[in-house]
Structures are given as structure tokens and as C-alpha cells.
Amino acid sequence: MTMAVVPSSTVEHGPARAWHSFRSMLYWHLASLRIWMMTLAAVQVLSGVGFVLGISLFFKHIPTSAALFVSTGVPVINLVMVGLILGPQLVADQRSNGSYEYLRSMPVSRSVNAAAWYTVCLIGGVPPMFVSLVVAWLRYNVPLHLSAMIIPAIVLTSFAATMLGYALAHAISQPMATRLITQMLVFVIFGYAPVLFPMRQMPRWLGTVNWWFPFRHMATVTRAALTSGPSPGLVTSYIVLGAWSVLCAGLALRALGRRP
Amino acid sequence: MTSRLDHLNPATGQQAVAGGDDWSFRVEGLTKRFGNLVANDDITLRVEPGEVYGLLGPNGAGKSTLVKQTIGLMMPTAGRITLGRFDLVADPDTARQLCSYLPQAQMPIEAFRAREAIELAGRVRGGRRTEVRARTDALIEALDIGEWRNEIGQKLSGGVKRLVGFCMAAVCPGRLVILDEPTNDVDPLRRRLLWKEIRALGAMGCSVLLVTHNVLEAEKSVDHLAVMAAGKLVAEGTPSSLKSTDRSQLRLQVMLAPGQETPVLPSWAGVSTRVGHNLVTTIAEDDAATGIAWAASLIDAGTAEEYALSATTLEDAYIRLTSHLSNEDDDEAPRR
Numbered sequence: 001m002t003m004a005v006v007p008s009s010t011v012e013h014g015p016a017r018a019w020h021s022f023r024s025m026l027y028w029h030l031a032s033l034r035i036w037m038m039t040l041a042a043v044q045v046l047s048g049v050g051f052v053l054g055i056s057l058f059f060k061h062i063p064t065s066a067a068l069f070v071s072t073g074v075p076v077i078n079l080v081m082v083g084l085i086l087g088p089q090l091v092a093d094q095r096s097n098g099s100y101e102y103l104r105s106m107p108v109s110r111s112v113n114a115a116a117w118y119t120v121c122l123i124g125g126v127p128p129m130f131v132s133l134v135v136a137w138l139r140y141n142v143p144l145h146l147s148a149m150i151i152p153a154i155v156l157t158s159f160a161a162t163m164l165g166y167a168l169a170h171a172i173s174q175p176m177a178t179r180l181i182t183q184m185l186v187f188v189i190f191g192y193a194p195v196l197f198p199m200r201q202m203p204r205w206l207g208t209v210n211w212w213f214p215f216r217h218m219a220t221v222t223r224a225a226l227t228s229g230p231s232p233g234l235v236t237s238y239i240v241l242g243a244w245s246v247l248c249a250g251l252a253l254r255a256l257g258r259r260p
Numbered sequence: 261m262t263s264r265l266d267h268l269n270p271a272t273g274q275q276a277v278a279g280g281d282d283w284s285f286r287v288e289g290l291t292k293r294f295g296n297l298v299a300n301d302d303i304t305l306r307v308e309p310g311e312v313y314g315l316l317g318p319n320g321a322g323k324s325t326l327v328k329q330t331i332g333l334m335m336p337t338a339g340r341i342t343l344g345r346f347d348l349v350a351d352p353d354t355a356r357q358l359c360s361y362l363p364q365a366q367m368p369i370e371a372f373r374a375r376e377a378i379e380l381a382g383r384v385r386g387g388r389r390t391e392v393r394a395r396t397d398a399l400i401e402a403l404d405i406g407e408w409r410n411e412i413g414q415k416l417s418g419g420v421k422r423l424v425g426f427c428m429a430a431v432c433p434g435r436l437v438i439l440d441e442p443t444n445d446v447d448p449l450r451r452r453l454l455w456k457e458i459r460a461l462g463a464m465g466c467s468v469l470l471v472t473h474n475v476l477e478a479e480k481s482v483d484h485l486a487v488m489a490a491g492k493l494v495a496e497g498t499p500s501s502l503k504s505t506d507r508s509q510l511r512l513q514v515m516l517a518p519g520q521e522t523p524v525l526p527s528w529a530g531v532s533t534r535v536g537h538n539l540v541t542t543i544a545e546d547d548a549a550t551g552i553a554w555a556a557s558l559i560d561a562g563t564a565e566e567y568a569l570s571a572t573t574l575e576d577a578y579i580r581l582t583s584h585l586s587n588e589d590d591d592e593a594p595r596r
Contacts, residue, residue: 005391005395005432005433005464006465007434007435007437007465008358008385008432008434009283011346011357011358012386020383024380024383025384027380028380028384031372031376031380032370032372033371035371035414036371094368097365097366098365098366099366099367101328101333102361102367105356105361105363106356106384107356259352260335
């Protein structure tokens with residue numbers, strides 16, 4: 001028989017427990033990804049850098065304004081990729097292999113678990129974002145002006161994307177449906193949201209549709225923090241992004257706590 | 261050596277529970293419906309601290325549904341689930357703190373080293389680093405899995421993964437430890453070590469709810485057991501009390517020849533079940549000679565290859581109650 005222990009006789013709530021759980025779950029999430037970490041880092045960097053460099057293959061001469069748009073749009077892709085695309089796919093895998101049940105049975109509050117995963121998304125998104133910016137600056141010599149507003153822009157963009165992904169992951173019980181929807185989102189962000197190109201190049205109706213979705217606003221707040229000059233609609237974009245974040249966080253936490 | 265893991269993180273808001281409190285696990289009138297399907301039908305049971313309580317039943321009996329309601333993954337249609345003075349249905353966060361759980365599915369440890377997974381599970385459950393580490397080492401040694409201590413999960417065999425999963429549930433155990441098929445894929449030698457550690461959890465004061473198909477193993481290791489079938493609790497008691505009904509009975513097991521239909525059973529045969537080529541029935545002690553003659557005639561006719569007559573086991577009570585063999589893969593309809 002092993003050393004004797006006394007089973008826990010206490011139920012703990014409060015900040016100390018939350019902080020302990022947060023650190024444990026942050027380690028859990030990071031360690032869970034470690035065998036794919038190099039691949040993930042490569043995919044993140046290559047998707048950003050690849051787009052920055054690849055766009056010059058399409059056009060012989062790229063106007064500075066277009067180069068600036070691409071250079072300030074790619075960081076948004078880097079920021080949202082982990083939380084919006086990878087996160088739901090990981091949860092879909094957990095549902096498929098049966099480990100989702102164990103993870104939901106862990107004695108960690110839903111909000112603390114979400115906070116730990118959001119931190120992972122920041123860790124996975126911010127470094128590739130800056131790599132993409134440096135490569136863009138070296139390749140196009142675009143006039144970037146990094147302001148302190150980059151901090152709230154990163155925090156909110158990543159949070160909105162992570163919570164949207166978290167809501168999709170936990171509210172949709174069919175893993176295949178989750179995978180299909182995340183694939184569709186990649187398609188939407190690259191092709192039908194004004195992230196890598198200006199909205200004036202879109203049909204008016206598509207611009208109106210985009211106003212209600214978060215991707216355009218992610219690009220607006222991030223671009224405003226990376227460039228000088230006027231940023232029309234910046235406050236509105238922060239408000240819309242904040243609303244999406246709150247809505248998605250609420251949906252995600254509700255889905256996680258759902259007991260059929 | 262006694263290590264108290266219950267004074268960890270003296271956080272504000274900590275709810276201390278007096279040591280003398282009744283920590284029994286009680287399920288009262290639990291009913292769970294999915295539309296017209298009644299997965300749990302008015303289940304009532306009680307597990308005392310220190311007790312290893314087996315929950316037996318075939319697939320679809322409602323065992324996992326009961327467990328999921330206990331740890332806050334499902335909401336009962338009616339009834340109560342309490343642990344000590346805590347209402348686990350009303351407060352699923354508390355349920356998850358007070359219950360540790362080994363699910364039937366594999367644990368998500370592909371990227372973790374075995375020791376790391378166990379330690380991390382202990383840390384997530386609120387354990388102190390040094391105590392969790394010491395307990396982890398002790399469990400690894402007790403289950404004889406030291407050679408895989410630093411191996412990552414994706415390189416572990418199913419049996420070793422199962423043992424690591426058990427350690428994750430036992431490293432910092434809750435007042436209720438729920439183990440769903442803990443011995444699946446585990447080799448016979450380490451099964452014995454595992455049962456010893458399951459008993460040890462009881463000795464530490466945990467209530468252990470053991471969900472299993474394996475009646476023969478459970479018979480040797482549980483204090484009490486309940487048998488579930490079609491959502492109902494069809495029997496409850498000690499292994500001896502459940503066997504008492506079959507005390508004047510014998511077990512006749514006939515191994516049918518490949519490709520043979522099930523023979524017509526004589527009127528003296530009790531409830532019978534066939535799984536694969538294995539036909540099992542109970543007979544009265546007075547019918548022993550008749551039973552042997554019948555089995556021998558099947559062999560003479562080429563219908564059967566061999567037979568065995570033995571004392572009844574808990575499995576015979578299980579067959580009587582559920583019309584299933586334990587550990588069966590392809591059950592056929594029960595026969596009179």
C-alpha cells in the first residue's frame with residue numbers, strides 16, 4: 001500500500017484557488033501542445049510571412065498603400081488563427097477521442113479554464129504577429145508606426161477570436177460540424193472580410209454584412225495601432241469587438257456549463 | 261506516513277468541513293429520462309466512506325449516466341445526489357472538487373510524460389507540489405510502472421495509460437473516487453496491484469464507486485455492489501448476499517462446437533445465456549447427474565466440445581439479474 005493521504009475535506013473558491021487553477025491549466029494546455037509546438041510555430045510564422053511575401057508574386061508593382069494594407073492585415077490573421085481555428089479543432093479531437101469528458105470533469109472553473117486557454121492563444125499569436133510585421137517592413141519598407149494602442153488592439157482582437165472559437169468549440173457537439181465551420185471561417189477571413197484589402201473594394205452589401213461581424217473591426221483596431229493617420233470608426237470598432245467578446249464568452253461559458 | 265492534502269491553498273472563501281462530518285455518498289430517487297428512454301429509473305444507493313462499492317451492469321444499463329450526473333456533466337430529471345452535506349446536483353463545481361474521476365475513455369495524456377501527467381492532475385486538484393510529487397512516486401512504484409515514468413503518453417500501451425489514468429484520479433483523491441472500468445487493458449499482474457491500490461483508497465477514507473463489467477474481479481474486491489439493468493437497480497448488497505439465492509444451484513457451462521445452433525434447453529435449466537460458443541446455465545444441485553448426462557449427450561452428438569459443472573459465482577447471480585454474461589461482446593437474447 002502506498003503512503004496514506006487524507007482525501008480533501010474542503011471546497012475552495014476565491015482568488016487563490018483561481019490563480020492556482022489558472023497556472024495549472026496554463027501548463028496543462030501548453031504541455032498538451034508541446035509535441036506539435038514546432039509545427040504550430042512554423043505554420044503560424046509561415047502563414048503570416050508567406051502571405052506577406054507571396055502577395056508580391058501576384059503583382060509586379062505593389063502600391064505602398066496596398067503593401068501597407070497587407071502588412072497590417074496579416075498580423076490579424078496571426079492573432080486569430082490559434083483561438084479561432086486551432087482551438088475548436090482541438091476540442092473536436094477531444095470529443096472524438098473521448099477525452100472531452102475527463103477535461104470537463106476537472107475541478108477548474110469554466111472562466112479560469114477559458115482564461116488559461118486565452119493566454120495560450122496570446123502566446124501562440126503575438127510572436128508570429130511581430131515576425132510578420134518585421135518581414136513586411138523589410139520587404140516593402142512600409143511606413144509602420146507602432147503605438148501603445150497595439151496592446152489593447154492585440155488583447156481585444158485575440159480575446160474576441162478566442163471566445164468565438166471557444167463558443168463554437170463547446171456549443172457544437174458534432175466534431176465534424178466544428179471542423180467544417182472553422183474551415184469555412186478561414187475562407188471567409190481571407191476572401192470575404194476586409195482584413196487584407198480595403199472595404200471599398202467590396203460590394204456595398206458585403207461591406208454592410210461585414211459591419212456586423214468582428215473580423216473587419218479586428219483589422220480596424222490593429223491597423224490603427226500600426227499606422228499613423230486617421231482611423232475612422234475606431235471607437236465603433238472597439239465597441240463592436242467588445243460586444244462580440246462578451247457575447248461569445250457568455251455563449252462559451254454557458255455551453256461549457258450545460259448539463260443535458 | 262500521513263500527508264494531509266486537505267489544507268492546501270488556504271484561500272479566502274475556503275469552505276472547511278468538520279472532520280467528523282458524515283461523508284457518505286447518497287443517491288436518492290435518481291431518475292434521468294431522454295425523451296421516452298428512462299436511463300436511470302428511481303435509483304437509490306449509499307456508499308459509506310472507506311467502502312469500495314461496485315456498480316455492475318451490461319452496456320446501456322445506465323451506469324455512466326449515473327456517474328455523469330454525479331460529476332455535474334448531466335442534469336437529473338428527478339432525485340438527489342449528495343456527498344456529505346453537499347448537494348452535488350445543485351453545485352457541480354463542488355462536485356468536481358470533491359470527486360475524482362477515471363473515465364472509461366482514455367485520458368488526454370498523449371503529450372505528457374507519465375509522471376508529469378500524474379503530478380499535473382494532482383496540482384489541478386489543488387495538491388501541494390512536494391506532496392503531490394511524493395504521492396506520484398509512491399503510486400508509480402506501487403503499480404510497478406516505473407520503467408515508463410518518463411515516457412510520453414503517445415508511446416504508452418493501453419494498459420499503462422490506464423494505470424497512469426488511475427494514478428491521476430488517485431494522486432489527490434476526492435472524497436468520492438469514481439473509477440469506470442479501471443482494469444481495462446491492464447495485465448493480470450498489475451491488475452492485482454491496481455486492486456490493492458483501489459482498496460487503499462478506501463482505507464484512506466475515500467468512498468470508491470467502481471463501475472465495471474467484470475463481475476469476477478469485482479466479487480473479490482468490493483464491499484458492496486449494485487446491479488443495474490435497463491436503468492433500474494435490480495439488486496444491491498454484499499457479494500455474498502447476492503450469491504445466496506444461488507446457493508443451492510450449480511453452474512453448467514457448455515462449450516458448443518463451432519457453427520452449432522443453441523440446443524433446446526431442458527426444463528430443469530435455469531436462466532441461460534450464450535456468448536459466442538459459450539452456453540451457461542444454472543441447475544439445481546439435485547439435477548447435477550441429469551445435467552452431466554445432458555451435456556455428455558451433446559458432446560456425443562458433436563454439438564458440444566466440452567462442459568464444466570461448478571459452484572455458482574457472483575456471475576451467475578449477475579446473469580440471473582441481467583440476463584447477460586459479464587465482459588460479453590456479442591450478447592444474444594437470454595434464454596429460459
